[in-house]
Amino acid sequence: MGKAMIELGAARPAVRPANPCFSSGPCAKRPGWSLAALEGAMVGRSHRAAEPKGRIAEVIARSRAILGMPADWRLGVVPASDTGAVEMVLWSVLGQRGVDVLVWESFSKEWATDIVAQLKLPDVALREAPYGRLPALDPVAPERDAVFVWNGTTSGVRLRDADFIAEEREGLAICDATSAAFAMRLPWERLDVVTWSWQKVLGGEAAHGMLALSPRAVARLEGYDAGRPLPKIMRLTRGGKLIEGIFEGDTINTPSMLCVEDALDGLRWAESVGGLDGLVARSEANLAAVERWVASSGWAAFLAEEPEARSCTSICLKIVVPWFLAMDARAQARVAKRLAAILEAEGVGLDLASYRDAPPGLRIWGGATVETSDIEALLPWLDWAFAEVAVEMARDEAAADG
Structure with missing residues (x-):
């Protein structure tokens, strides 16, 4: 690396x-958030x-409205975050038909x-692809089930459509x-089960999942x-x-009413910035x-190889300078962790560290609660910190060479 790197x-x-x-995840709270937002919680x-129960039902109603969910879909609050929502469905509905599973990052691999x-x-x-790519998006046979993530939280790769x-x-x-x-906008007409958690784009607290079911999914159940x-x-x-009670605010187990109040605060904020259009615009910015x-x-x-597949929430970056690429995987991981x-x-x-199973690099959350001005202020620090790492590496190399 030598003297040039030290400079x-x-x-x-x-x-x-x-x-x-x-x-x-958990992600940044909405701008201006403080504990005062929870003062009305029904603790x-x-x-x-x-x-x-009405507060829980309000979370459901406001979520449906913001997302533009079809009127004949059910939406409920379920235990164990997004993981719980996905597991409930997989174990309840799969097995009647063959299933195609799209795998391109850690959570889709878990499913x-x-x-x-x-x-x-x-x-x-299984349709598999390495981090940074999407698997083959050939049509799924209409008689088969399909399981997939919309956005690769650990890879920064997203679907643009469900064609x-x-x-x-x-x-x-x-x-x-x-x-x-x-x-991101979801094509409800192409989906039957959609899951998410409070702790992501609206910056809510962990442990609660949301489960949305189409009429066809209900018929399968x-x-x-x-x-x-x-x-x-x-x-x-x-x-x-x-x-039906699950989808009317009568939860399976006891939810945190503090978290419910926080979820409502996030939803009200989402409405104040223009609903889904405003949220998408903030993330894309x-x-x-x-x-x-x-x-x-x-x-x-x-990390996403195709520009049209880049996530606007989990923005994953890799290091591409030759001296880094020449290192073995363990050394690369040490550099990324040091950064x-x-x-x-x-x-x-x-x-900002990349997910433990992902290639070494950085992951910047760009969801709607993050201000673009904060992203813009962060980026020069990335350059500064990388230069600091490079200097450290050059000094270590010089010391080793005597």
């Missing part, structure tokens, strides 16, 4: 992000009582593991949309018995009928800011 040191940027929180009350290794379904077709799903179909399209809902024993926390039917910076950075690139550690130590960018 790379850059001037420390003068401007800091007002909010340094760029975690991909100490039964979630079954009329007023607290594939459930389906292949745990459910042990006999007719599974691979037939509008006229017998199978179900099961979509994990946790880092897409409220930041009521008309197909997979014969699997299910614990109470995963049951969506009773006596062969959908438990964050991606655009990073795109402008990457174009001139010289050392960073998007994230410097940014955290400076207090300008928290939780």
